[in-house]
């Protein structure tokens with residue numbers, strides 16, 4: 354539980370902005386996610402959250418700094434770091450079942466193993482009965498369930514999620530948050546989750562990294578203490594509200610400073 | 616209710632297409648039976664039909680249609696076989712693209728008719744020369760179309776596959792190719808249409824059979840009815856080809872939503 358699963362050391366990303374000059378998206382970001390932990394990152398819009406998670410997932414390269422998985426440096430994308438995107442990114446030509454089996458197929462796992470694993474995770478996300486449906490036949494919430502099952506079926510060391518529920522309506526979002534809290538407890542999957550929704554961060558996180566405005570740096574790290582199981586009922590607990598207020602103050606301060614800069 | 620409307624919409628469209636044909640044939644009847652134009656320039660629809668009947672009876676109709684279609688298909692097939700990997704590579708490798716792009720852009724503007732003398736000199740008048748003309752006429756356009764279609768594949772799907780552990784080869788085979796398939800089918804369909812243009816070019820220069828040859832020879836004898844018979848046959852073969860491609864696209868990519876189906 355206490356050992357470090359994923360670690361970022363001094364990650365910096367400078368985009369070549371051409372004639373408009375370079376853009377420093379993130380600046381010396383250090384963070385760590387312990388084994389089995391659910392870690393949230395919140396930050397103002399455009400502060401480099403997507404840049405950060407894409408570097409962690411190997412889809413983008415850092416200008417400086419290292420990413421360590423179980424203490425070993427990693428480069429490039431891999432099945433060890435599963436990702437879930439805001440836009441679902443399901444393969445539209447594959448059925449739900451085939452989408453979920455995709456990673457195992459890439460590993461050339463035997464057919465029976467693929468089917469068994471897919472069934473397990475389709476059940477876990479509550480989509481049994483939809484195995485043969487095509488993505489276009491599903492609602493947004495259902496699509497994101499498939500995407501989560503697809504990544505989990507691959508048994509990654511860590512799940513990296515970039516605003517996965519950002520495109521969903523408020524009710525569906527709460528249902529999905531509870532589902533994810535439940536999955537995290539059942540499977541003990543290590544999760545790093547990005548959001549700009551403070552409620553979501555406090556509801557799901559064991560710990561929360563709050564980022565500054567661009568160039569994104571880590572402004573503060575908070576540990577969340579909320580008694581009992583995380584559900585929509587947690588949203589009104591005093592502990593919840595207190596943590597929420599602290600983060601709101603920080604982000605408000607960031608926006609004030611941003612206004613001063615201009 | 617919505618479905619019913621859609622149905623009616625489709626029927627309406629079929630009806631309009633039919634009316635367009637009917638109008639043209641009507642105009643044709645008026646012009647010829649009304650004696651407005653000489654039979655020598657524009658034979659009546661009946662004369663053309665009669666001519667088609669005669670061609671059928673003496674066996675040259677099938678022979679010519681078959682010869683021409685075979686040339687088109689073989690020439691087009693080689694064009695596809697070479698353009699597909701080339702276009703895919705161009706879309707995914709800057710280096711390869713830089714290597715071949717200039718020559719392709721250059722060749723694209725060479726009028727194929729101007730290359731006919733060279734092909735005759737190098738290849739003589741056998742079938743290979745006809746395939747080569749069709750290949751030269753279609754290949755350079757098709758490569759660029761394939762490259763464009765493949766570049767248009769949603770980068771998020773490719774990223775999702777990479778984080779699910781797909782190798783470079785697997786990304787091509789399992790993601791880029793299926794995602795691009797509907798667009799590629801469209802490219803192929805357009806290209807086979809152009810192939811008919813170049814077929815006629817090839818057959819007008821050096822052939823002893825085929826629809827293009829038939830048309831050219833008829834000019835010598837002022838057999839306008841045969842010219843029109845040839846034109847109508849080429850048009851009909853085109854319509855059938857188009858129809859077959861649409862069906863085939865639906866078979867190989869049933870998941871694809873076309874504008875017309877929505």
Ligand SMILES: Nc1ncnc2c1ncn2[C@@H]1O[C@H](COP(=O)(O)OP(=O)(O)OP(=O)(O)O)[C@@H](O)[C@H]1O
Pocket residue numbers: 368369370376377378396397398399400401402403404405549567
């Ligand atoms: N490919 C790129 N080239 C140049 N600049 C980029 C590129 N990608 C992102 N940026 C810039 O880097 C900064 C951070 O972008 P990023 O998408 O990581 O922010 P974010 O925190 O995820 O934003 P959001 O809240 O909108 O999701 C932005 O200013 C953006 O304009």
Ligand SMILES: [Mg+2]
Pocket residue numbers: 402403404
């Ligand atoms: Mg983002």
